[in-house]
Amino acid sequence: MSTEGVAAGVGRPRVRTGAGVVEGRTGTDGIAVFRGIPYAAPPVGALRFAPPAPPAAWDGVRQAAAFGPTAPKVPYPATFAALLTDPEIPGDDCLNVNVWTPEPAPGAGLPVMVWIHGGAHTRGSSAVPVYDGTAFARDGVVMVSFNFRLGVLGYGLFPDAPANRGLLDQIAALEWVRDNITAFGGDPDRVTVFGESAGAISIGALLAAPRAAGLFHRAVLQSGAPEALPRPRVRAMVRRMASLLKVEATAGAFTATSLPDLMAAQAAVLRRSGPLLGGPAFGLVVDPDTLPVDPLDALTADADAASGAVPLLFGWTTEEYRLWLAPTGGMRLLDRMGPLAVALARARAGKDRAAVRALRAALPGAGPAELAGQLLTDRLLRDPLRRLAAARRTAPSFLYEFGWCSGVPGLGACHALELGFVFDTLSVPEAAWLAGTEAPQALADEMHTAWVRFATTGDPGWAPGNGDGPPKVFGGPQRDRTEVPVAIRPVLP
Numbered sequence: 001m002s003t004e005g006v007a008a009g010v011g012r013p014r015v016r017t018g019a020g021v022v023e024g025r026t027g028t029d030g031i032a033v034f035r036g037i038p039y040a041a042p043p044v045g046a047l048r049f050a051p052p053a054p055p056a057a058w059d060g061v062r063q064a065a066a067f068g069p070t071a072p073k074v075p076y077p078a079t080f081a082a083l084l085t086d087p088e089i090p091g092d093d094c095l096n097v098n099v100w101t102p103e104p105a106p107g108a109g110l111p112v113m114v115w116i117h118g119g120a121h122t123r124g125s126s127a128v129p130v131y132d133g134t135a136f137a138r139d140g141v142v143m144v145s146f147n148f149r150l151g152v153l154g155y156g157l158f159p160d161a162p163a164n165r166g167l168l169d170q171i172a173a174l175e176w177v178r179d180n181i182t183a184f185g186g187d188p189d190r191v192t193v194f195g196e197s198a199g200a201i202s203i204g205a206l207l208a209a210p211r212a213a214g215l216f217h218r219a220v221l222q223s224g225a226p227e228a229l230p231r232p233r234v235r236a237m238v239r240r241m242a243s244l245l246k247v248e249a250t251a252g253a254f255t256a257t258s259l260p261d262l263m264a265a266q267a268a269v270l271r272r273s274g275p276l277l278g279g280p281a282f283g284l285v286v287d288p289d290t291l292p293v294d295p296l297d298a299l300t301a302d303a304d305a306a307s308g309a310v311p312l313l314f315g316w317t318t319e320e321y322r323l324w325l326a327p328t329g330g331m332r333l334l335d336r337m338g339p340l341a342v343a344l345a346r347a348r349a350g351k352d353r354a355a356v357r358a359l360r361a362a363l364p365g366a367g368p369a370e371l372a373g374q375l376l377t378d379r380l381l382r383d384p385l386r387r388l389a390a391a392r393r394t395a396p397s398f399l400y401e402f403g404w405c406s407g408v409p410g411l412g413a414c415h416a417l418e419l420g421f422v423f424d425t426l427s428v429p430e431a432a433w434l435a436g437t438e439a440p441q442a443l444a445d446e447m448h449t450a451w452v453r454f455a456t457t458g459d460p461g462w463a464p465g466n467g468d469g470p471p472k473v474f475g476g477p478q479r480d481r482t483e484v485p486v487a488i489r490p491v492l493p
Contacts, residue, residue, distance in 0.1 A: 011025060011026045012024070012025065012026070013025075013026055013032045013034075013104045014061060015034065015104050015183045015184055016183060017037065017180045017183065018176075018179055018180055019038070019054075019055050019056070019057045019058060020057055020058040020059065020060075020061075020062055021060070021061045021062065022034055022037050022061070022062050022063075022064040023061050023062070023063055023064060023065075024064045024065065024099075024104070025065050027134075029134065029138065030102065031100055031101070031102055031134050031137045031138060032099075032100070032101050032102070032103075032104045032137075033098070033099070033100050033101075033133075033134075034064040034098065034099045034101075034104075034184070035064050035065060035066055035067045035068065035096075035098045036064055036066055036067055036068025036069075036093075036096045036098065037062075037064050037068075037096055037097050037098070037099070038055040038056075038068070038093055038095060038096050039052075039055060039095055039096065039097050039146065039172055039173050039175075039176035040052035040053060040054065040055055040095035040169065040172050040173075041053040041054065041055050041056065041095070042092035042093045042094070042095070043092075043094070043095060043149055043153065044092045045255075046255070048153065048251075048254075048255050049153070049156075049158060049161035049162075049165065049251040049254065049255060050161070050162070050165075051162055051165065051168050052095060052165075052168055052169050052172040055095075067087075067089055067096075067098065067126065067127040068089065068091065068093055068094065068096035068098075068147070069089045069090060069091030069092065069093055069094040069096070069147075070087065070088055070089045070094060070125040070126075070127060070147055071094045071095075071125065071147050071148060071149050071150045071153070071154070072094070072150070072151075072153060072259055072262075072263060073086075073088070073119075073122060073123050073124075073125075073150050073151060073263070074122070074123070074151070074263050074266055074267040074270065075088075075123075075267075076123060077271075079327040079328055080327060082327070082433065083323070083327065083408070083411075083433050083434050084123075084416070084433070084434065085128055085129060085130070085430040085433060086119070086123055086124060086125065086128065087125060087127045087128065087129075088125075089125075089127060094147050094149075095146075095147060095148065095149075095169055095172070095173075096126075096146065096147055097126075097144055097145070097146040097173055097176060097177075098126055098133070098144065098145050098146070099142065099143070099144050099181075099184050100132075100133030100134055100136060100137040100142070100143045100144075101137055101142045101143075101184045101185045101186065102137045102138065102140060102142075102185070103185040104183075104184050104185050105183075105185055106182050106183055106185075107185075108142075108185035108186070109185075109186075109187045109190075110140055110141060110142045110185050110186050110187060110190075111140070111141050111142070111186070111187060111190045111191075111192065111455045111456045112141070112142045112143075112144065112177065112181055112186040112187060112188070112190060112191045112192065112455075113133075113136055113141050113142070113143045113144070113191075113192045113193075113194060113451075113455050114143075114144045114145070114146075114173070114174065114177055114191060114192070114193045114194070114216065115131060115133070115143065115144065115145040115146075115194055115195065115199070116146075116170060116193060116194070116195030116199035116200075116202050116203060117131065117145070117195065117196070117198075117199050118195065118196045118197030118198045118199045118200070118223075118224070118416065119150070119197070119198055120197070120198050120281070120282075121150060121151065121154065121155050121166065121198045121201075121281075121282045121283050121284075122150050122151040122266070122270060122282055123150065124150070124198070124199075125147050126145035126146055126147050127147075128430070129425070129428045129429075129430045129431075130419050130420050130423055130425050130428055130430055130431050131145055131419075131423060131425075132423060132425050132428065133145065133423070135423060135424035135425065135448060136423075136448075136452065139448075139449075139452045140452070140456070141452060141455055141456070142181060142184055142185055142186035144173075144177055144181070144186075146170075146173040148166050148169035148170050148173065149165050149166050149169050150166065150282075151266050151270075151282050152237070152238065152241060152254065152262060152266050152282065153165070153262075154166030154169065154282075155234065155282040155283055155284065155285075156234070156237065156238045156241075156251075156254070156282065157231060157234045157235045157238055157285060158238060158249070158250055158251040158254070159250060160250050160251045160252055161251035162287075162289060162290070163285055163287040163289070163290060163291075164205075164284055164285065164287055164290040164291055166202070166284075167202065167205055167206070167209065167284060167290055167291065168211075168290060170202055170206065170212075171206070171209065171211050171212050171215070174191075174193070174206075174212065174215040174216060175215065177191060177215070178191075178215055189217065190217060190455075191215065191216040191217055191218075192216065192217065192218040192219065192220065192454065192455040193206065193216045193218075193219050193220070194219070194220035194221075194222070194313075194422075194451065194455075195220070195221065195222065195224065196222035196223055196224065196416060196418075196419060197222070197223050197224045197415065197416065198224060198283075199222075199224065200220075200221035200222050200223060200224025200225070200314070201224040201225065201226065201227055201283070201284065202224075202284070203219050203220075203221050203224075204221060204224070204225060204226025204227065204295045204296065204299070205226065205228070205284050205291055205295045206219075207219060207226065207295065207299055207307040207310060208226065208291065208293060208295035208298040208299055208307065209290060209291055209295075210292070211290065213307070216310070217310060218310060218311050218312075218313075218454060218455060218458060219307075219310055219311075219312050219313070220312075220313045220314065220451065220454065221312065221313075221314035221315075221385070222314070222315065222418065222419075222422070223315075223316050223317060223320060223381060223415055223416070223418075224381070225296065225380065225381050225384035225385050225388070226294075226295035226296040226299055226384065226388065227283070227284070227294070227295065227296060227384070228283075228284050228285055228286045228291060228294045228295060228296075229281060229283040229284065229285055230285075231285045231286070233280050233281060234280070234281065234282060234283060234285055235249075236280035237269055237273070237280045237281065237282055238254075240268075240269045240280065241254075241262070241265040241266060241268075241269055242254075244265040244268055244269070245257055245261060245262075245265050296384055296387070296388065299388055299391065299392075300387055300388060300390075300391035301391075308392060308393065308394040308395060309394050309395050310395055311395045311396050311397075311398075311454075311458050312388075312389075312392070312395065312396075312397045312398070313397075313398045313400070313451075313454050313460055314385050314388070314389075314397070314398075314399065314400075315385070315399050315400035315401055315402065315471055315472075316377065316381045316382055316385070316401060316402070317401070317402040317403070317413045317414060317415060317416075317417055317418060318401060318402065318403040318412070318413035318476055319370075319373065319374075319377075319405075319412040319413045319414055320373075320377045320380070320381060320414065320415040321372075321373030321374070321376055321377050321414075321415070322373065322410065322411050322412045322413075322414035322415070323411065323414040323415035323416060323417075324415065325369065325373060326410035326411055326412075326414070327410075330369070331369040331370075331373075331410065332369070333369075334368050334369035334372050334373075335367045335368050335369045337368060338368050339368065341368040341369065341371075341372045342356060342368050342371050342372050342375070344372070345371070345372035345373075345375040345376050346375055348375075348376065348379060349375040349376060349378055349379035349383075350379065351375055351378070355375075356371065356375070359371055359374055359375070385399070385467075386399075386467035386468075387467065388467070389465060389466050389467035390466050390467040390468070392466075396458075396464035397464055397465065397466070397467070398454070398460050398462065398464050398465070398472070399465050399467070399471035399472065400450075400460075400471050400472045400473070400474060401471045401472070401473050401474070401476070402417065402418040402421070402447075402473075402474045402475060402476070403473050403474065403475050403476015404417070404421075404439075404440070404443055404474065404475030404476055405476075406434060406435050406436055407435060407436020407437060407438050407439065408433075408434065408435070408436050411434070413475075413476060414434075416434060417434055417435060418447065418474070419431075419434075420434070420435055420439065420444065421439070421443055421444040421447040421448065421474070421475075422447055422448060422451055423448065424444045424445070424448040426439045426441060426444050440475070443474060443475045446474065447474050449461075460472075
């Protein structure tokens, strides 16, 4: 422990960052946790749509016992809020980081893992209980998580503001890690970024973004492939909001609009957007200053030039689509549509009829909803990630599939189900919202250990691949054909 930590007494370690001293908390498990440390200035007023600015320094000791404010966002619809916890902590200082460490002292030189949360670029935060970093610190890793701007504030496309502000926030957080993590016991030359869904998409962009070069050394992409949305698709979200607000579709006009009014308009336009719908959405765009080339194209066309030396671990769940379809009754709707549902999904996925025949052979007895869902999962995740694995020449790619089925009826091996296993947080009550109450701890032990091994050694425990062979399978494969729509949170004991 640092001298400052000793002076502060047991249980209240202190670490000096570039902006000032922070005081965390050490639990009975010996893990020191520092929460809510600003890595950039509050994005308010003239900074609402500006690049992240450095945080103001402070005198004395800043308390870092509680999570800092979350980025402004709108709640999940009720059907998803029953499955996905998303705390909201008010306050302006939302660009903040959290650190879990077993040894908050310079010289420890521990590997570092930096978590980037998901939420379709519009929801989520580092305060989600399932994202607790204690197990990583217990196993010798310094884990960092952080918040960044979401929705229109982070990804709205304006003629008078920089694009991809959420990505710029992420780069600023990684720069904070580079400059400060040594004091918390971490090694800035052994940083692994890992993220799920939109967090994994963000990592795909970070791999291709020139400004992020050298800020991390390994990467884990969980259920998210590198992508950039067409600029008109993102611009349409801003125009729809402007129409509702009766203002110009400019950053200046949106800065003059109150935050509650912005969030109300954002909630309205998000009702017409979703991962399977293909309509307007918030997300990353190609931009000469931040993301010069579509990240998947950059990583596959010239893999050696675009972070080609960064080892990758990436994969998917067996039934990603069930999170989006089961809670809303979409599975039953697609089954009623019959062959038309499969035909529409095949067209959207760019597959030929032979691919559908092969899928039917692999999934005997599967109904139209299952076939359509698998085709769409191919388009969104499996095909681009396999393409990425096939293109890489310098560093290895390790592929996985998560196949364990949730205890919640209808969810199967759905999107985001692996999170409680990766973090080894199945004992957190909120983990049961998605996984049910009888998730196997042995599977969490296996998966969490693989992530720690990868961050520590670069080898998760199985052979790398080029996308042609089968991935490493965790907990499966299984299939859940229960079509009971998810409507309520599971009852906890």
